[in-house]
Amino acid sequence: MLKTMLLIGCLCCSSWVVAADRALLIGIDMYDRDPRIPPLGGTVNDVRSMFQMLTDIAQYQTSEIATLTDAEATYANIIATFESWLINDTRPGDRVFLHYSGHGSQAPDDNGDEQDHLDEVLIPVDAYVDEDNVLRNAIRDDEIGHLLDQLSDRKVTLVIDSCFSGTITRAMGLKPDNGIRTPPALARLALSANVDPAAVEQHRQEPALLNNRPNHVIWTAVSSFQYALEDTTVNPRSGLFSNRFVRGISTPVADLNKDGHTTHLELHRWLTQESENYCAQTQCRLGLTPTLEIERSLQMSSVGQTLLGLTATKPPPLGDVAEGGLLTPAPNPDPDNTAGLQIKLEVLPGPNARLGQAVKFRISSNFDGYLLLLDLNPAQQLTQLFPNPLSERQGKGNRIFSNHPITVPDLTYGFEFTVQEPLGAGTLIALVTSDPVDLSDIASANRGLKPVPETEQTDYLLTIAERL
Numbered sequence: 001m002l003k004t005m006l007l008i009g010c011l012c013c014s015s016w017v018v019a020a021d022r023a024l025l026i027g028i029d030m031y032d033r034d035p036r037i038p039p040l041g042g043t044v045n046d047v048r049s050m051f052q053m054l055t056d057i058a059q060y061q062t063s064e065i066a067t068l069t070d071a072e073a074t075y076a077n078i079i080a081t082f083e084s085w086l087i088n089d090t091r092p093g094d095r096v097f098l099h100y101s102g103h104g105s106q107a108p109d110d111n112g113d114e115q116d117h118l119d120e121v122l123i124p125v126d127a128y129v130d131e132d133n134v135l136r137n138a139i140r141d142d143e144i145g146h147l148l149d150q151l152s153d154r155k156v157t158l159v160i161d162s163c164f165s166g167t168i169t170r171a172m173g174l175k176p177d178n179g180i181r182t183p184p185a186l187a188r189l190a191l192s193a194n195v196d197p198a199a200v201e202q203h204r205q206e207p208a209l210l211n212n213r214p215n216h217v218i219w220t221a222v223s224s225f226q227y228a229l230e231d232t233t234v235n236p237r238s239g240l241f242s243n244r245f246v247r248g249i250s251t252p253v254a255d256l257n258k259d260g261h262t263t264h265l266e267l268h269r270w271l272t273q274e275s276e277n278y279c280a281q282t283q284c285r286l287g288l289t290p291t292l293e294i295e296r297s298l299q300m301s302s303v304g305q306t307l308l309g310l311t312a313t314k315p316p317p318l319g320d321v322a323e324g325g326l327l328t329p330a331p332n333p334d335p336d337n338t339a340g341l342q343i344k345l346e347v348l349p350g351p352n353a354r355l356g357q358a359v360k361f362r363i364s365s366n367f368d369g370y371l372l373l374l375d376l377n378p379a380q381q382l383t384q385l386f387p388n389p390l391s392e393r394q395g396k397g398n399r400i401f402s403n404h405p406i407t408v409p410d411l412t413y414g415f416e417f418t419v420q421e422p423l424g425a426g427t428l429i430a431l432v433t434s435d436p437v438d439l440s441d442i443a444s445a446n447r448g449l450k451p452v453p454e455t456e457q458t459d460y461l462l463t464i465a466e467r468l
Contacts, residue, residue: 020064020089020090020094021060021061021064021090021094021095021096021097021309022064022065022066022085022086022089022090022094022095022096022097023054023060023064023065023066023095023096023097023098023099024065024066024067024068024081024082024085024086024097024098024099025047025050025051025065025066025067025068025099026047026067026068026069026073026078026098026099026100026101026102027043027044027045027046027047027067027068027069027070027073027101027102028040028043028069028070028073028101028102028103028123028124028125029041029042029043029044029069029070030070030071030125031103031123031125031127032125033125033126033127033128034127034128034129036129037103037123037127037128040102040103040230041230041237042101042230042231042236042237042238042239042242043069043101043102043161043239044069044070045236045237045238046099046101046161046238046239046242046243047067047069047099047101049238049242049243049246050099050101050159050242050246051065051067052246053246053249053250054097054307056250057249057250057304057307058095058097058304058307058308059308060095060097066081066085068081070125071125072125073102073124073125074124074125074126074137075124075126075127075137075138075139077124078124078139079139079143079147082098082147083147086098086147086151087147087150087151090151090154091154092153092154093153093154093155093309094154094155094309095154095155095156095157095307095308095309096151096154096155096156096157097156097157097158097159097307098156098157098158098159099158099159099160099161099242100122100159100160100161100162101161101162101239101242102122102123102161102162103122103123103127103162104120104121104122104123104160104162104163104228105120105121105123105135105138105163106118106119106120106121107119107121107135107138107140119140119141119142120140120141120224121135121138121139121140121141122138122139122144122160122162123138123139123162124137124138124139148213148216149213151216152213152214152215153215154215155215155306155309156213156215156216156217157216157217157218157219157306157307158216158217158218158219159219159220159242159245160218160219160220160221161220161221161228161239161241161242161245162221162228163221163222163226163227163228214295215295216293216294217264217292217293217294217298217306218291218292218293218294219241219245219290219291219292220241220290220291221239221240221241221242221288221290222241222275222288222289222290222291223289223291225286226286226287226288226289227284227285227286227288228240228241228288229278229282229284229288231243231278240274240275240278240288241271241275241290244270244271244274244275245267245271248262248267248270248271248303249262249267249303249304249307253270254266254267254269254270254271256269256270261302261304262302262303262304263299263300263301263302263303264292264294264298264299264300264301264303264306265299265300265462265465267292267303268290268292271290272289272290275288275289275290276288296458296459296462296463296466297458299462299465299466300462341365341366341367341432341434342365342366343363343364343365343430343432344363344364344365345361345362345363345428345430346361346362346363347359347360347361347428348360348361348362348407353419354419355419355420355421356418356419356420357418357419358416358417358418359416359417359418359419360407360408360409360410360416360417361373361375361385361407361408361417361428362405362406362407362408363386363400363405363406363407363408363430363432364403364404364405364406365400365401365402365403365432366402366403367402367432367434368399368400368401368402368434369399369400369432369433369434370398370399370400370432370433370435370436370437371386371387371398371399371400371406371430371431371432372384372386372387372398372429372430372431372432372439372443372464373385373386373408373428373429373430373431374428374429374430374431375426375427375428375429376426376427376428376429377422377426378422378424378425378426379422380457381451381454382451382452382457382460382461383449383450383451383452384443384447384448384449384450384452385408385448385449386398386406386408386448387443387444387448388408388448388449389448389449390409390412390413390448390449391408391448392448394412398439400432431464437467438467439464439467442460442463442464443460443464
């Protein structure tokens with residue numbers, strides 16, 4: 001009996017697994033394997049600031065965070081630590097945080113899965129170009145994707161502060177020490193591949209390194225054709241994106257609507273504006289466009305909640321989605337410019353209409369642009385008022401011209417809008433963009449003058465917000 005009891009005890013003990021959250025922070029300044037891959041100046045500082053943010057804000061224990069810096073961050077160590085620390089040491093539902101700060105590049109595709117014949121790659125400390133002009137010890141996007149597939153049931157946040165263009169980023173470029181993270185030697189290597197120029201142009205429009213995965217939130221410093229920069233104006237020096245990412249989470253600067261919660265959409269808008277502001281002050285040839293890949297239903301959720309591993313129990317009210325996704329302004333890069341672009345929205349004959357009274361909406365703009373007019377009534381029914389089938393038949397499309405107001409409905413419509421129940425305060429949303437934004441698949445004229453189905457309303461608004 002005793003032996004049986006002991007055997008059962010051993011079997012039970014062998015199945016005990018203590019689940020735990022895990023973070024892996026990688027930063028490489030001292031590239032010394034190949035002289036064509038120059039050193040960097042801010043990646044180890046990125047690791048320090050990210051470590052502080054995880055312990056202070058995300059409530060990670062120091063024992064749950066692994067770091068690989070400089071000589072530690074070899075190809076073999078990065079892959080092995082990813083597998084043992086992030087995959088093997090976590091269980092479904094655990095939090096996983098991965099941050100990489102260092103060189104990134106493109107290399108000739110090695111398995112034929114890229115239309116442009118280029119793989120995005122991260123550059124470990126022991127990467128080098130061999131005698132056949134082949135980049136060795138680089139971590140390809142296919143490998144990262146395979147590793148992330150093994151974390152499909154974890155709550156993953158991935159932050160990559162490097163570039164995925166035809167050149168690596170964060171090192172050399174226009175002049176010595178200008179903060180661009182890219183060695184020209186690897187740029188030439190990527191460009192020497194058998195690449196179709198048309199495919200490269202298509203690749204330039206790709207938003208990020210990885211396709212979206214459920215429960216995964218993926219941030220990158222720039223789009224797939226841009227250079228990521230180090231901020232040379234701060235001391236200690238750091239990656240521009242990593243610096244702003246930590247600041248946006250650790251302080252309320254990215255809470256654009258000042259409601260006490262910074263959503264993913266707000267943080268992305270703030271990071272984009274900060275990148276544009278920095279780009280306007282330095283030599284930034286291709287722009288800086290941070291990317292965010294996230295389930296659409298999570299865009300309006302709090303970044304802090306995601307980092308804490310919390311999931312919203314119900315979707316936000318449609319009014320909150322409209323406010324946070326469409327009405328929250330981006331930070332004004334030039335607050336002294338008060339003239340700017342102006343839009344005027346009027347309810348005719350007045351905002352306090354009575355039940356059964358006919359009303360019209362008049363929109364005017366002091367610049368030529370493209371108009372989308374939405375009505376969110378007190379019953380939370382969302383209707384696209386413009387463009388609509390009638391405006392399409394008249395050849396108006398969704399254009400609005402400076403100082404030429406548009407009235408919906410006008411006399412050519414042949415009908416009126418009348419105030420109906422439920423009475424109460426609704427929301428009119430007029431969006432005018434100076435540049436054309438393709439909304440044809442989501443906000444086509446054929447959709448106008450009909451309520452958006454309730455099951456589609458949130459996706460409709462968030463899809464529009466993504467493209468603005």
